[in-house]
Amino acid sequence: MENRQELQSLLDRTAAVCRSLTGDGRQATYIPELATVDPTLFAVSAVTLDGAVLSSGDTEARFSMQSMSKVMSLAFALERLGYGEVFSHVGMEPSSEPFNSIMKLEMTSAKPLNPFINSGSIVMAGLLAERLGSGVIKDMLDFASRMTGNKGGLVVNERVYMSESSTADRNRALAYFMHSSGTLSFDVEKSLDLYFRLCSIEVGTADLAVMGATLANAGKNPVTGERITSLDTSYTVLGIMSVCGLYDESGEFAVKAGIPAKSGVSGGIVCAVPGRMGLAVFSPPLDKGGNSVAGMETVSRLSRELKLRGI
Ligand code: GLU
Numbered sequence: 001m002e003n004r005q006e007l008q009s010l011l012d013r014t015a016a017v018c019r020s021l022t023g024d025g026r027q028a029t030y031i032p033e034l035a036t037v038d039p040t041l042f043a044v045s046a047v048t049l050d051g052a053v054l055s056s057g058d059t060e061a062r063f064s065m066q067s068m069s070k071v072m073s074l075a076f077a078l079e080r081l082g083y084g085e086v087f088s089h090v091g092m093e094p095s096s097e098p099f100n101s102i103m104k105l106e107m108t109s110a111k112p113l114n115p116f117i118n119s120g121s122i123v124m125a126g127l128l129a130e131r132l133g134s135g136v137i138k139d140m141l142d143f144a145s146r147m148t149g150n151k152g153g154l155v156v157n158e159r160v161y162m163s164e165s166s167t168a169d170r171n172r173a174l175a176y177f178m179h180s181s182g183t184l185s186f187d188v189e190k191s192l193d194l195y196f197r198l199c200s201i202e203v204g205t206a207d208l209a210v211m212g213a214t215l216a217n218a219g220k221n222p223v224t225g226e227r228i229t230s231l232d233t234s235y236t237v238l239g240i241m242s243v244c245g246l247y248d249e250s251g252e253f254a255v256k257a258g259i260p261a262k263s264g265v266s267g268g269i270v271c272a273v274p275g276r277m278g279l280a281v282f283s284p285p286l287d288k289g290g291n292s293v294a295g296m297e298t299v300s301r302l303s304r305e306l307k308l309r310g311i
Pocket residue numbers: 065066067068099100118164171199263264265266290
C-alpha cells in the first residue's frame with residue numbers, strides 16, 4: 001500500500017520541478033479552442049488502489065479529453081459489443097505514423113491499425129453510433145462519469161466540440177476516404193459527430209487519474225467501489241495503452257516511463273499502473289509528436305521514484 005503523505009510530497013516536489021519543463025513545446029492550435037488555453041497551467045494527480053485521490057499544481061484546471069477519451073471509448077465498446085466485434089473493425093498494433101495519418105490506410109486498405117489513432121477511433125465511434133443509436137453519447141457520458149467517479153457527471157464542452165467539428169478537414173478526409181474504401185461502413189457524419197463529442201468531454205487530472213486507477217484495479221473503481229469493466233476488458237485496454245498510447249512516441253515513452261498510458265493533444269496524459277495506481281498530468285505545450293513535454297517528464301520521474309515500471 002502506498003504511503004499517502006510520501007506520495008503527496010513526491011507529487012508536490014515533482015510538480016515544482018516539472019511545471020516549467022516545457023522546452024520548445026507548443027500547445028495545439030489546429031483546433032482553435034485549444035489555442036485559448038493558458039499554456040502555463042500544470043496539474044498532476046495520483047489515485048491509489050485504496051481510494052486516495054492526491055493532486056498538486058493547478059488542480060482546478062479543466063480541459064478536453066481529446067485522444068484520452070479513446071481509452072474510455074474502447075472500454076465502453078468492449079463492454080457493450082464484445083471483443084470479437086470491436087477487433088473485427090480495428091486492429092491492435094502500433095502504427096509508427098502520426099495519429100491523423102492517412103498513409104497506411106491508403107497503402108493497405110485494411111482496417112485501421114488500432115483504436116487509438118484517429119482512423120481507428122472514428123470507425124469505433126461509427127460502430128457505436130450505429131449499434132446503440134442516438135442515445136449513445138448519453139450512455140458514454142454516464143459510463144465515463146462512473147469510470148472517473150465524477151459525482152456531478154461529465155459533460156461535453158460545447159465550445160471545443162463546435163471548434164473541433166468546424167475545423168476538421170483532416171478527420172473528414174480520413175473518414176470519407178475510409179468510407180470510399182469500405183473500411184468505414186457506417187454513416188460518415190454520425191461517426192464524426194460522436195468522435196468530436198467524445199474528444200470534447202471535459203475533465204480534470206483527478207478524473208483521469210481515477211479512470212487510470214479503475215483500469216489498474218482490474219476494472220473496479222477504487223474510489224467508489226463500483227465495478228466498471230470486466231477483468232478481460234481492463235487487460236485489453238491496458239495492452240493497447242502499452243503499445244499505442246503516445247502516438248509515434250509510444251516506444252520512447254515505454255523506455256522512459258514503462259507504464260501503460262494515453263496522451264491527448266489538449267496536453268493531458270492518463271496512466272494506469274496495474275496493481276499500484278492511476279496517474280494523470282496536464283500541461284498544454286506539446287512536443288513534435290503531440291505529447292505534453294512536461295507531462296512526459298513528470299510521468300517518467302514518478303515512474304522512476306515509485307518504481308512503477310511494468311512493461
Ligand atoms: N480531436 C483530436 C483530433 O481528432 C484528437 C487528437 C488527439 O488528441 O490525439 O485531431
